[in-house]
Each structure stands twice: as structure tokens, then as C-alpha cells.
Amino acid sequence: MVFTLGSRATTAGYKLAAFDQIGSTNAEAMLRAREGERGPMWFVTPEQTAGRGRRQRAWMAPRGNLASSVLEVMDVQPAVAATLGFAAGLSLEAALQRVSIEAALRLGPGSPKYMLKWPNDVLADGKKLSGILLEAETIGDRLAVVVGIGTNVVAAPEGTPTPAVSLAALGVQIGAEELFGALSNAWVEFRGIWDNGRGFADIRRLWLERAAGLGDKVAILTGNAALEGTFDTIDDTGCLIVRTADGRRMPVTAGEVYFGSAASMRTT
Known part of the structure; x- marks a missing residue:
């Protein structure tokens, strides 16, 4: 090779x-x-x-x-x-x-x-x-x-x-x-x-x-904590921005990301 x-x-x-x-x-x-x-x-x-x-x-x-x-x-x-x-x-x-x-x-x-x-x-x-x-x-x-x-x-x-x-x-x-x-x-x-x-x-x-899951339901797991919402965008530093059910836009710097049905399964 x-x-x-x-x-x-x-x-x-x-x-x-x-x-x-x-x-x-x-x-x-x-x-x-x-x-x-x-x-x-x-x-x-x-x-x-x-x-x-x-x-x-x-x-x-x-x-x-x-x-x-x-x-x-x-x-x-x-x-x-x-x-x-x-x-x-x-x-x-x-x-x-x-x-x-x-x-x-x-x-x-x-x-x-x-x-x-x-x-x-x-x-x-x-x-x-x-x-x-x-x-x-x-x-x-x-x-x-x-x-x-x-x-x-x-x-x-x-x-x-x-x-x-x-x-x-x-x-x-x-x-x-x-x-x-x-x-x-x-x-x-x-x-x-x-x-x-x-x-x-x-x-x-x-x-x-080319982003997977953009606009879809997302769950981010960090240790034992979970954040749920919608994958809104990434910001000008590369953080993932999650829009929560109450309208807040939360920046995420690290974690395991799951979309769609997988997001629901990971947080239930």
C-alpha cells in the first residue's frame, strides 16, 4: 500500500x-x-x-x-x-x-x-x-x-x-x-x-x-446531565446552540449529541 x-x-x-x-x-x-x-x-x-x-x-x-x-x-x-x-x-x-x-x-x-x-x-x-x-x-x-x-x-x-x-x-x-x-x-x-x-x-x-440534525430535536449528554431542545446553529466560536422549549438559546461546548428519536431515547 x-x-x-x-x-x-x-x-x-x-x-x-x-x-x-x-x-x-x-x-x-x-x-x-x-x-x-x-x-x-x-x-x-x-x-x-x-x-x-x-x-x-x-x-x-x-x-x-x-x-x-x-x-x-x-x-x-x-x-x-x-x-x-x-x-x-x-x-x-x-x-x-x-x-x-x-x-x-x-x-x-x-x-x-x-x-x-x-x-x-x-x-x-x-x-x-x-x-x-x-x-x-x-x-x-x-x-x-x-x-x-x-x-x-x-x-x-x-x-x-x-x-x-x-x-x-x-x-x-x-x-x-x-x-x-x-x-x-x-x-x-x-x-x-x-x-x-x-x-x-x-x-x-x-x-x-452540510450539518446533520440542523433544526431537529437534539439531546446533549454531559456526564449525568442532559440538555434537550432544537439544534439551532453553531456560533462564531464553534459552540453548538440549542434552543430550549422555553426559547432560550444555550451554547454547548462539549458532550455526546443525539438527534431525532435517538435524542428522546437518551433522555427517557
Whole structure:
């Protein structure tokens, strides 16, 4: 399995470290940053054995899936860097649309529909296809930001809070190498729009156009607490805004999000 950067990523000066197998592409990227690497640089593997998702959940990538992380060292504040995750979601959604053209022609109305779930998932037909994890660390006078993107290409995990699915199960027959090439190119586009946070208004607009559950009933669980209402929007910092039954607009910074009937089941 040979990974290569897309032509736009190569022209933009990105570097690439590819591994046949590795514990965690995020961990490797941050280690390189501590050792002096300033990127921008991609770290990619078809098999990850010690990856992490949100809340320290394990994120394994069995052989044939795509585990990828991009290292960007920037002069931004951590709160601004956190909004880069929305650009990551848009990048992967765009890459998936590109590599799924053949499946769309073959499957017609049955081709998968990709959407973005707050704060960091990409869904296919309502099931989790990918998770995104941002990590940041101050190195000198700059911030090293690692954006990890794990995608279920050939297999999906079981027992996740949101049911998961793979591209193969959806009838999209592509390899991790092809998807990565498209992703690295799309990243250049949306990283450029984001522009160290200065373009987040445009990223927010594009993200909302692809948002799962927008305008629907939502429940957010944080520990033993639950907030119910309607998914109204995301604000200019990336917080999810929930409109409660009494008309209040409540900002949410973190939590497990459930829409529609799933929202009702989680709060009863």
C-alpha cells in the first residue's frame, strides 16, 4: 500500500510520513513537533493499533482503514485552533464526494449521503464514518496543532455511541490511498479558507450547509446531565446552540449529541 500526497498538497509544500503500521498518527505527529518538525506534514497509515478518539476512547484502524494526521504549527490561540476541526470535517466530506463518484453513478439514489455531525464526526447515511480529533501543544512561541482524521474504509467498529459504518459496506469500493490523496488536496483548500481562524465565518457557513440534525430535536449528554431542545446553529466560536422549549438559546461546548428519536431515547 503506497500513500502519496495529492498534487495540490505537494505544490503547497506539505510533507508526508507514511507507515505500514503505527500506534497513533496523532502521537507520532506531536512527537515530531516536540523534536523540531514545523510542518506542514501528514502522517498516515492503513493500520493503527493505539489510536484515540474523543474522551480517550480507543480508535483502532484495522488494516485497510485510513488513519491520518496533519501537523500545522501556527501563531494562533488554542480557542481559535479548535475551530480548525470544522475545516477538517469539510475537507473529508469533499474528499468523500470526489472518490464516491463511481459509486454514485452505480448506486443512483442508493448512494451514500455524507453529512457533518457536531463537533467532530462525518456521517454516511446517518452512521459514523469518520472521527476527528484535535490536539495542541505550545512549542516555543507557537502552537503545534495536530488534526487526526480516522476513516472507516473497509471495516467499522462496533459498540460506538453512534452506530458506525464503512465505505465498503456502503458500496464505495475505494482504497485508503485514493481517499488520502483526495483528502490531502481538500485540506489545502479548506485550511486556506480557514486562514488561521480569520476565515471561520466562511467555514461556519459551509459547515452548516452540510450539518446533520440542523433544526431537529437534539439531546446533549454531559456526564449525568442532559440538555434537550432544537439544534439551532453553531456560533462564531464553534459552540453548538440549542434552543430550549422555553426559547432560550444555550451554547454547548462539549458532550455526546443525539438527534431525532435517538435524542428522546437518551433522555427517557
